[in-house]
Amino acid sequence: MSRRDERRKKIEDAFAEFRQAIAGALGAASRQHARIAVERAEDMFELMVRKVGIDNALEDPALARTLHNPVLGDRLVRTLRDRVEAFEPWTRNGPSGLERLVAESAPGPAGDPWESWLGQPGTGDGSTVPELWRIGTAVVGSAPQQQPFPVAVPLLDSAHLHVSSTSDSRMLADALVESLLLRVLSYFQPGMVHVHVWDVGQLTGSLPGLYPLTRGGLLTVHDPARLHELLDELSEHIRRVHTEMLVDGQVSLRAVSGPAGRRTVPWRIAVLFGNRAALKEEHQQKLQRVARNGLACGVQLVIVDVPVTVNSPIETVQFADDQTATCTMTGKHATVTMDPALPRTMVPRACATIAEALEARRSRLGSFADLLPAELWTESSAAGVHTPAGYYDGEPVQVQLGDASPHALIGGPSGSGKTNFLYAMLGGLAARYAPDELELYLLDFKEGVSFAQFAPGRKDPSWLPHARLVGVNVNTDREFGLALLRFLADEMRRRADAAKLHEVTKLEELRAEDPDTPWPRIVAVIDEFQYLFAERDQVTSQATALLEDVARRGRSQGIHLVLASQDVSSIEAFWTKPAIFEQFVLRIALPKARRVLVDVHNDAAVTLPRWHAVINHESGVRQGNHLARIPDATKRGTFDELQVELWRRRPAELPSPRLFDGSLVPKPADLVDFQELRPQSHTPTALLGQVIDVAGSAAKVRMERAPGRNIAVIGSLVADAAGLLGGAMLSLGRQHEPDGAAFTLAYLVEDAYPWVDAVAKSLRGDGHQVEVVDLDGLRPVLRRSADELTARLASSSLDTPALPHYLALYGVDAAHSALEHKDPETRRSGLDELRTVLRHGPENRTHVLGWWRGVQRLKASLPMGSTDDIGPWVAFDVQGADLNALNSGLNTAWSPRPRRGLFFDRFQHARPQVIIPFDLGQETP
Numbered sequence: 001m002s003r004r005d006e007r008r009k010k011i012e013d014a015f016a017e018f019r020q021a022i023a024g025a026l027g028a029a030s031r032q033h034a035r036i037a038v039e040r041a042e043d044m045f046e047l048m049v050r051k052v053g054i055d056n057a058l059e060d061p062a063l064a065r066t067l068h069n070p071v072l073g074d075r076l077v078r079t080l081r082d083r084v085e086a087f088e089p090w091t092r093n094g095p096s097g098l099e100r101l102v103a104e105s106a107p108g109p110a111g112d113p114w115e116s117w118l119g120q121p122g123t124g125d126g127s128t129v130p131e132l133w134r135i136g137t138a139v140v141g142s143a144p145q146q147q148p149f150p151v152a153v154p155l156l157d158s159a160h161l162h163v164s165s166t167s168d169s170r171m172l173a174d175a176l177v178e179s180l181l182l183r184v185l186s187y188f189q190p191g192m193v194h195v196h197v198w199d200v201g202q203l204t205g206s207l208p209g210l211y212p213l214t215r216g217g218l219l220t221v222h223d224p225a226r227l228h229e230l231l232d233e234l235s236e237h238i239r240r241v242h243t244e245m246l247v248d249g250q251v252s253l254r255a256v257s258g259p260a261g262r263r264t265v266p267w268r269i270a271v272l273f274g275n276r277a278a279l280k281e282e283h284q285q286k287l288q289r290v291a292r293n294g295l296a297c298g299v300q301l302v303i304v305d306v307p308v309t310v311n312s313p314i315e316t317v318q319f320a321d322d323q324t325a326t327c328t329m330t331g332k333h334a335t336v337t338m339d340p341a342l343p344r345t346m347v348p349r350a351c352a353t354i355a356e357a358l359e360a361r362r363s364r365l366g367s368f369a370d371l372l373p374a375e376l377w378t379e380s381s382a383a384g385v386h387t388p389a390g391y392y393d394g395e396p397v398q399v400q401l402g403d404a405s406p407h408a409l410i411g412g413p414s415g416s417g418k419t420n421f422l423y424a425m426l427g428g429l430a431a432r433y434a435p436d437e438l439e440l441y442l443l444d445f446k447e448g449v450s451f452a453q454f455a456p457g458r459k460d461p462s463w464l465p466h467a468r469l470v471g472v473n474v475n476t477d478r479e480f481g482l483a484l485l486r487f488l489a490d491e492m493r494r495r496a497d498a499a500k501l502h503e504v505t506k507l508e509e510l511r512a513e514d515p516d517t518p519w520p521r522i523v524a525v526i527d528e529f530q531y532l533f534a535e536r537d538q539v540t541s542q543a544t545a546l547l548e549d550v551a552r553r554g555r556s557q558g559i560h561l562v563l564a565s566q567d568v569s570s571i572e573a574f575w576t577k578p579a580i581f582e583q584f585v586l587r588i589a590l591p592k593a594r595r596v597l598v599d600v601h602n603d604a605a606v607t608l609p610r611w612h613a614v615i616n617h618e619s620g621v622r623q624g625n626h627l628a629r630i631p632d633a634t635k636r637g638t639f640d641e642l643q644v645e646l647w648r649r650r651p652a653e654l655p656s657p658r659l660f661d662g663s664l665v666p667k668p669a670d671l672v673d674f675q676e677l678r679p680q681s682h683t684p685t686a687l688l689g690q691v692i693d694v695a696g697s698a699a700k701v702r703m704e705r706a707p708g709r710n711i712a713v714i715g716s717l718v719a720d721a722a723g724l725l726g727g728a729m730l731s732l733g734r735q736h737e738p739d740g741a742a743f744t745l746a747y748l749v750e751d752a753y754p755w756v757d758a759v760a761k762s763l764r765g766d767g768h769q770v771e772v773v774d775l776d777g778l779r780p781v782l783r784r785s786a787d788e789l790t791a792r793l794a795s796s797s798l799d800t801p802a803l804p805h806y807l808a809l810y811g812v813d814a815a816h817s818a819l820e821h822k823d824p825e826t827r828r829s830g831l832d833e834l835r836t837v838l839r840h841g842p843e844n845r846t847h848v849l850g851w852w853r854g855v856q857r858l859k860a861s862l863p864m865g866s867t868d869d870i871g872p873w874v875a876f877d878v879q880g881a882d883l884n885a886l887n888s889g890l891n892t893a894w895s896p897r898p899r900r901g902l903f904f905d906r907f908q909h910a911r912p913q914v915i916i917p918f919d920l921g922q923e924t925p
């Protein structure tokens with residue numbers, strides 16, 4: 001073989017080898033390709049099956065052949081196995097777990113089949129609210145086993161409900177809403193849920209089965225053209241809840257009622273049926289506002305076929321044409337089948353039963369006893385006090401005194417029931433708050449004894465443990481109102497000081513910072529308060545200033561005023577004092593009350609039926625009106641029984657309330673100040689009667705060794721003067737040991753003798769030396785005293801202690817003519833001697849306590865009419881102008897009134913004060 005052939009063969013072999021190699025390579029590649037192609041097809045198959053879901057794939061006719069391709073068998077098995085694995089926890093626990101959960105979260109009518117509850121009125125009082133409400137059952141279509149599980153949705157405080165349907169499934173949507181409403185209505189006590197229905201298409205027709213509820217006011221059907229009215233009504237309700245209930249920073253009604261509290265404001269469920277067309281923009285906005293704020297205020301929306309977007313929790317149920325539904329609660333993979341609709345004939349019957357039960361409840365509820373809590377004295381007054389005072393539609397209507405409504409104004413003509421209202425309110429409060437949480441100061445200017453019940457009485461020894469002061473018959477003693485206001489202002493300052501010390505500003509904070517000190521809220525009631533402002537005088541101007549102070553600053557110190565009046569003009573006068581009036585946020589108008597509410601725009605009181613009241617926590621504007629029927633709280637077996645029960649529970653150490661009865665005149669021994677007098681070495685104090693103050697203190701004059709420490713009583717009536725002089729002498733007697741002082745009693749008018757005699761006997765009974773003289777005997781007494789004093793003055797023995805000597809002269813002016821007579825030897829008259837005693841006596845412990853029957857008569861006894869020697873005086877039936885002659889510049893506007901004296905001690909007082917002289921037991925002549 002030529003070298004050339006040889007080379008060619010090599011080349012050909014090489015090519016053959018190459019081709020073989022190529023062929024081999026190509027063959028391998030195509031095999032590889034075929035394998036990859038099969039694998040890819042299997043992957044694609046698996047992907048597709050997983051994507052459409054194995055359950056769908058199995059049912060898809062287009063896939064039927066592919067699924068039976070043996071090549072893909074493995075993948076199918078793997079997918080099926082994976083699905084079983086993936087669903088395993090769900091299959092094991094899901095449906096049964098949900099069953100359990102729904103049973104727990106949707107108890108009773110919220111979740112049970114209708115057979116067990118439909119037709120029976122509910123009993124829930126709102127203290128517990130089911131978290132879920134059952135609507136049907138669902139299955140997860142993609143699950144290996146189609147185990148059904150219950151489906152329930154959140155409602156009421158938790159979420160609104162949005163239902164959308166197609167025209168074929170709308171009936172199901174209606175049935176769903178009806179079932180849910182009946183579940184809710186049958187869960188709670190009748191009256192706790194009010195339903196509003198609006199249907200864009202029809203005035204009647206939607207939810208016809210619920211119509212019997214309209215009878216009890218539980219269902220309101222709204223005009224299709226007036227959606228705005230319904231939405232405004234709901235907004236107004238939300239606003240009210242915010243202003244009246246969520247006043248102390250709570251965020252929702254649920255938070256206000258607390259974990260165990262009964263709901264006092266009924267839920268409002270508004271059902272809106274649309275036609276899938278969008279609402280007008282204006283309605284959209286209103287609806288969104290209601291949706292946003294409603295849940296916290298017990299307003300629930302159920303929106304059917306109204307396209308909305310709302311920015312608040314909302315549950316959606318979407319019906320498909322095939323009558324199944326999906327809902328947000330279960331997600332789109334679960335297919336929900338609604339529970340069957342409630343039996344058509346039973347729904348109206350069930351609703352009628354609910355309405356009847358409500359009516360029965362309304363007629364049953366509403367007595368005084370219903371105002372009281374199940375347990376007495378359990379509430380804290382830290383943030384304020386509240387109580388129902390009446391009923392509207394069988395639901396309690398609350399009154400509140402707290403930061404938001406600090407003070408109350410009550411108005412109504414005579415006989416309209418103001419006193420009864422006060423009893424209802426005070427009963428409710430006293431039953432809720434223990435006496436260390438709430439103190440009451442009760443003052444009635446009316447003649448009569450409407451508050452006397454609260455204090456211990458002769459027949460009924462019980463008293464209201466919260467009452468610290470009860471004032472009755474104070475009609476002319478306006479000073480007593482002043483004293484109460486002054487006491488409140490002082491207490492307010494004391495609280496403000498304590499708050500400052502703890503670096504807080506409000507009572508609530510002070511209580512938290514200082515838990516060991518009782519800081520009760522104080523409610524001060526003044527019935528017929530207009531008497532306080534009855535005259536143009538100092539009492540009125542002081543009362544106005546004090547009232548303004550307490551009204552403005554009492555709010556933060558837990559001091560609340562409740563003022564009642566039947567008098568329109570007094571309330572009108574109040575309007576002219578806006579600084580005061582504006583603080584009276586709580587207004588209570590009884591039938592025909594005028595000017596208590598905002599007059600022009602709020603005439604609700606005019607048409608108010610008997611025994612009703614408008615309770616308004618918004619300064620009387622119309623939107624704030626709450627009508628309430630007030631139970632009889634004054635008949636036997638109401639407040640009186642409660643008081644006995646509370647009295648039995650009172651803490652042992654609690655003192656009875658101080659009773660101020662304007663018709664009573666105290667005996668010396670009635671006053672604590674008198675009881676506490678003991679013999680002592682320091683300056684004695686004469687008690688002249690009772691000051692008009694909250695503590696019931698005595699009017700006191702310290703009998704110092706100083707010029708002017710005599711006491712003058714001016715007036716025409718012996719009873720007044722004798723009560724005063726006698727009380728003073730008896731009180732002085734208690735401060736000296738027997739024989740530690742000399743007492744002279746001179747009756748210079750006959751009428752005074754019985755009093756003088758009684759006082760003398762009493763003093764002698766205590767072991768004192770008492771000299772009793774008549775007109776004739778006075779002169780020697782004066783002479784002796786004057787001589788003694790002159791001698792002491794001359795002998796510079798001024799500092800050696802003299803025996804105290806008290807001369808009570810009854811009717812000094814009656815002795816004038818006798819005293820004017822001059823002694824032929826000494827050329828001194830009795831008057832001269834009297835003047836000597838008045839001038840020099842006090843420094844030597846000789847004090848004159850004299851009664852003159854007029855200012856001029858008194859001045860006639862004094863040298864040149866100078867009143868220097870008379871420090872303290874008490875005037876009875878003397879006009880203010882005459883008194884100015886005693887102390888120029890005093891400018892006293894004093895209108896005399898029976899058994900009251902005006903007391904002034906220029907060394908002690910800035911202005912005179914009214915006192916009640918003692919009753920010394922003598923018949924008034």
Ligand SMILES: Nc1ncnc2c1ncn2[C@@H]1O[C@H](COP(=O)(O)OP(=O)(O)OP(=O)(O)O)[C@@H](O)[C@H]1O
Binds near residue numbers: 630635
């Ligand atoms: N809610 C009520 N239910 C039944 N009776 C009532 C009710 N309210 C008041 N009464 C009765 O009406 C009468 C007058 O009531 P009350 O004394 O409370 O009125 P008032 O406005 O305080 O009148 P006044 O100012 O003249 O004292 C009383 O006999 C009382 O028992």
